Amino acid sequence: xxxxxxxxxxxxxxxxxxxxxxxxxxxxxxxxxxxxxxxxxxxxxxxxxxxxxxxxxxxxxxxxxxxxxxxxxxxxxxxxxxxxxxxxxxxxxxxxxxxxxxxxxxxxxxxxxxxxxxxxxxxxxxxxxxxxxxxxxxxxxxxxxxxxxxxxxxxxxxxxxxxxxxxxxxxxxxxxxxxxxxxxxxxxxxxxxxxxxxxxxxxxxxxxxxxxxxxxxxxxxxxxxxxxxxxxxxxxxxxxxxxxxxxxxxxxxxxxxxxxxxxxxxxxxxxxxxxxxxxxxxxxxxxxxxxxxxxxxxxxxxxxxxxxxxxxxxxxxxxxxxxxxxxxxxxxxxxxxxxxxxxxxxxxxxxxxxxxxxxxxxxxxxxxxxxxxxxxxxxxxxxxxxxxxxxxxxxxxxx
Amino acid sequence: xxxxxxxxxxxxxxxxxxxxxxxxxxxxxxxxxxxxxxxxxxxxxxxxxxxxxxxxxxxxxxxxxxxxxxxxxxxxxxxxxxxxxxxxxxxxxxxxxxxxxxxxxxxxxxxxxxxxxxxxxxxxxxxxxxxxxxxxxxxxxxxxxxxxxxxxxxxxxxxxxxxxxxxxxxxxxxxxxxxxxxxxxxxxxxxxxxxxxxxxxxxxxxxxxxxxxxxxxxxxxxxxxxxxxxxxxxxxxxxxxxxxxxxxxxxxxxxxxxxxxxxxxxxxxxxxxxxxxxxxxxxxxxxxxxxxxxxxxxxxxxxxxxxxxxxxxxxxxxxxxxxxxxxxxxxxxxxxxxxxxxxxxxxxxxxxxxxxxxxxxxxxxxxxxxxxxxxxxxxxxxxxxxxxxxxxxxxxxxxxxxxxxxxxxxxxxxxxxxxxxxxxxxxxxxxxxxxxxxxxxxxxxxxxxxxx
Numbered sequence: 136x137x138x139x140x141x142x143x144x145x146x147x148x149x150x151x152x153x154x155x156x157x158x159x160x161x162x163x164x165x166x167x168x169x170x171x172x173x174x175x176x177x178x179x180x181x182x183x184x185x186x187x188x189x190x191x192x193x194x195x196x197x198x199x200x201x202x203x204x205x206x207x208x209x210x211x212x213x214x215x216x217x218x219x220x221x222x223x224x225x226x227x228x229x230x231x232x233x234x235x236x237x238x239x240x241x242x243x244x245x246x247x248x249x250x251x252x253x254x255x256x257x258x259x260x261x262x263x264x265x266x267x268x269x270x271x272x273x274x275x276x277x278x279x280x281x282x283x284x285x286x287x288x289x290x291x292x293x294x295x296x297x298x299x300x301x302x303x304x305x306x307x308x309x310x311x312x313x314x315x316x317x318x319x320x321x322x323x324x325x326x327x328x329x330x331x332x333x334x335x336x337x338x339x340x341x342x343x344x345x346x347x348x349x350x351x352x353x354x355x356x357x358x359x360x361x362x363x364x365x366x367x368x369x370x371x372x373x374x375x376x377x378x379x380x381x382x383x384x385x386x387x388x389x390x391x392x393x394x395x396x397x398x399x400x401x402x403x404x405x406x407x408x409x410x411x412x413x414x415x416x417x418x419x420x421x422x423x424x425x426x427x428x429x430x431x432x433x434x435x436x437x438x439x440x441x442x443x444x445x446x447x448x449x450x451x452x453x454x455x456x457x458x459x460x461x462x463x464x465x466x467x468x469x470x471x472x473x474x475x476x477x478x479x480x481x482x483x484x485x486x487x488x489x490x491x492x493x494x495x496x497x498x499x500x501x502x503x504x505x506x507x508x509x510x511x512x513x514x515x516x517x518x519x520x521x522x523x524x525x526x527x528x529x530x531x532x533x534x
Numbered sequence: 535x536x537x538x539x540x541x542x543x544x545x546x547x548x549x550x551x552x553x554x555x556x557x558x559x560x561x562x563x564x565x566x567x568x569x570x571x572x573x574x575x576x577x578x579x580x581x582x583x584x585x586x587x588x589x590x591x592x593x594x595x596x597x598x599x600x601x602x603x604x605x606x607x608x609x610x611x612x613x614x615x616x617x618x619x620x621x622x623x624x625x626x627x628x629x630x631x632x633x634x635x636x637x638x639x640x641x642x643x644x645x646x647x648x649x650x651x652x653x654x655x656x657x658x659x660x661x662x663x664x665x666x667x668x669x670x671x672x673x674x675x676x677x678x679x680x681x682x683x684x685x686x687x688x689x690x691x692x693x694x695x696x697x698x699x700x701x702x703x704x705x706x707x708x709x710x711x712x713x714x715x716x717x718x719x720x721x722x723x724x725x726x727x728x729x730x731x732x733x734x735x736x737x738x739x740x741x742x743x744x745x746x747x748x749x750x751x752x753x754x755x756x757x758x759x760x761x762x763x764x765x766x767x768x769x770x771x772x773x774x775x776x777x778x779x780x781x782x783x784x785x786x787x788x789x790x791x792x793x794x795x796x797x798x799x800x801x802x803x804x805x806x807x808x809x810x811x812x813x814x815x816x817x818x819x820x821x822x823x824x825x826x827x828x829x830x831x832x833x834x835x836x837x838x839x840x841x842x843x844x845x846x847x848x849x850x851x852x853x854x855x856x857x858x859x860x861x862x863x864x865x866x867x868x869x870x871x872x873x874x875x876x877x878x879x880x881x882x883x884x885x886x887x888x889x890x891x892x893x894x895x896x897x898x899x900x901x902x903x904x905x906x907x908x909x910x911x912x913x914x915x916x917x918x919x920x921x922x923x924x925x926x927x928x929x930x931x932x933x934x935x936x937x938x939x940x941x942x943x944x945x946x947x948x949x950x951x952x953x954x955x956x957x958x959x960x961x962x963x964x965x966x967x968x969x970x971x972x973x974x975x976x977x978x979x980x981x982x983x984x985x986x
Binding site for chain 2: 169172173174175178271272286287288289291294295313314323325332406408410412413449452453455483484
């Protein structure tokens with residue numbers, strides 16, 4: 136019955152409280168590592184949301200989708216269309232993005248979930264690449280004779296778009312800047328206090344992330360979540376006992392698709408431009424890496440994974456030899472040049488090499504991701520492993 | 535959220551309307567911006583940071599690498615190192631060779647990956663984390679337009695690098711964005727008469743076009759210009775950017791009845807499509823009783839180098855070429871050559887010039903305030919930058935100057951001597967009205983200094 140033991144609600148509330156505090160104070164505690172600027176923090180939060188949603192499917196049911204970037208892109212395009220037609224308010228944009236990506240997820244999920252394992256992964260990958268090709272060449276737009284995705288250039292809000300609700304929701308406020316505003320609050324605005332940057336868009340995304348993670352936590356702890364875990368453990372056995380698993384997996388697929396759509400909308404809320412490259416298979420692969428790196432099936436793992444990948448992407452991909460020389464200044468001059476020329480292969484455009492290496496190490500030595508690593512360290516520090524065993528031994532003796 | 539409520543004012547709520555309040559710069563001269571107007575990323579220390587956002591990976595990576603070389607050279611010259619390059623020939627100039635406004639010029643670089651998403655993210659990082667006061671770069675019009683509108687929203691200046699789409703200073707023009715490079719319309723206007731002289735009036739053209747804003751507007755420009763000379767456009771086919779293999783698009787060309795192939799491709803795409811077209815034997819074919827020919831409207835030496843033998847005798851247009859013999863070009867080629875050991879490309883040239891123009895505008899205005907820069911650059915006339923007398927038109931922030939028509943050199947004397955200049959089309963012949971139909975629908979708007 137081990138599967139039924141899960142943390143008590145008080146543990147969950149403590150964790151949630153720490154999480155909320157950590158997210159809201161990001162602009163402060165990220166400053167020492169040079170990551171406390173709005174664009175990167177928005178990315179942490181948005182991709183954290185994307186990974187959290189993906190984890191509901193992958194972490195709980197074990198179904199590995201290689202096409203979730205499609206929903207990210209669909210969410211983005213829907214959001215920008217909402218800006219173009221309804222105005223620069225993020226709330227309708229987010230609602231439409233979630234709805235439309237949910238509908239797409241229902242269709243793609245219904246077809247893909249007829250298969251499992253590698254066939255499921257390939258089906259989702261194929262659908263995502265189809266969506267990418269359609270968006271990139273704007274095939275539907277060409278068919279309908281309108282500019283639906285604007286192809287390679289990307290879909291943007293233009294000055295002459297109707298934006299019908301702009302006058303209604305934000306009367307008296309100039310919206311000609313074409314930035315997203317929440318009933319008049321410009322989401323690109325940054326308050327600076329003691330050098331810390333508090334960005335309105337970041338807090339909007341953080342707020343959405345907190346709600347979404349709370350929902351994810353409730354799903355994890357619900358009977359529905361338990362059923363999803365059962366699917367992962369042994370779907371055949373469930374089928375033999377007369378349970379139809381399809382509605383459960385499909386629901387998980389749609390929910391995670393909606394999370395991805397919401398993340399896509401947030402990308403456009405912080406920067407109103409939707410490009411097709413968001414739907415490419417590399418983006419789908421990235422979210423898989425995030426979840427595995429952080430710890431699949433854990434609540435906080437995917438968010439950690441997303442943060443680490445986005446942080447290293449920003450740092451390593453912009454490094455070159457001068458930065459390495461500075462960073463490795465402690466090495467004696469003679470050897471440093473050699474070290475730098477080797478290390479420079481792993482930064483800049485070669486930073487994917489670093490990512491690949493780290494990913495391999497994690498998968499080989501820490502299959503449970505960073506969360507498992509943290510747990511192991513905690514056990515070593517507190518010695519709780521030994522104590523647990525003693526408690527277990529005592530319990531057995533008592534029986 | 536309590537942090538914000540406690541410590542920070544709420545003025546930002548009205549930022550949009552406040553920005554509009556900064557309007558009407560026409561009543562001030564440059565120095566009016568020099569005193570006390572707050573603006574985003576105002577440099578506080580002894581240095582000022584510029585952001586160089588170029589493609590370091592993808593189909594335009596070669597151009598991006600050369601742009602970066604030019605930027606680094608420009609920074610050197612601005613800081614008074616090296617031989618000064620075009621700073622010696624640029625006039626009228628207020629540049630002193632001691633940095634800009636007494637501040638040492640520093641820079642950060644970013645990789646656009648030739649993707650709008652990545653380019654905007656990289657530009658945002660430069661503005662937010664590195665406090666860059668100006669963003670420059672390009673090599674893809676899609677990217678340039680996306681970054682230009684980002685800079686407008688953020689409140690920094692965007693000096694476009696290599697971007698050739700009409701839209702950059704047409705329907706997507708922005709007050710904070712400036713382009714020195716020429717555009718598709720100018721290519722068409724310069725190229726069409728030369729094509730007519732060489733190939734006659736009765737020609738059927740088949741377009742292969744990179745499927746994004748640059749390709750679309752160049753295709754339209756070339757088609758319009760050649761049709762006005764009597765040519766017929768048989769077919770326009772769009773190809774994805776970075777396609778690699780173009781054979782599926784080239785096969786139908788020979789059966790279409792067309793006798794001219796217009797390749798609206800750039801960078802590695804052009805190298806691939808041209809090489810494959812030549813391998814298909816197209817240039818040896820006879821169609822409609824005429825020799826089948828290929829035209830590459832936007833040429834660059836880097837591409838020509840990549841395509842090798844295949845470019846011989848092929849016509850195109852270019853913004854600048856290193857073989858020009860005016861003082862500015864010679865000075866630039868010399869100092870670029872000393873630094874890197876080979877001549878600069880047109881991409882390098884335009885980026886170098888843009889950096890100097892920006893620095894000079896800052897010196898003229900006496901401030902880095904974007905609104906001061908805009909005012910100093912609008913309708914600025916200058917010379918000695920390799921293109922003859924040039925006007926930075928205030929109505930659309932586009933430079934007007936001579937356009938070069940070039941041809942692949944039949945007998946190259948060195949591996950850089952690949953293109954020969956056939957004709958220098960005077961600026962007057964390629965000038966158009968700001969509201970010309972191919973450019974209409976754009977609105978510069980007000981300059982944005984990012985001050986809240």
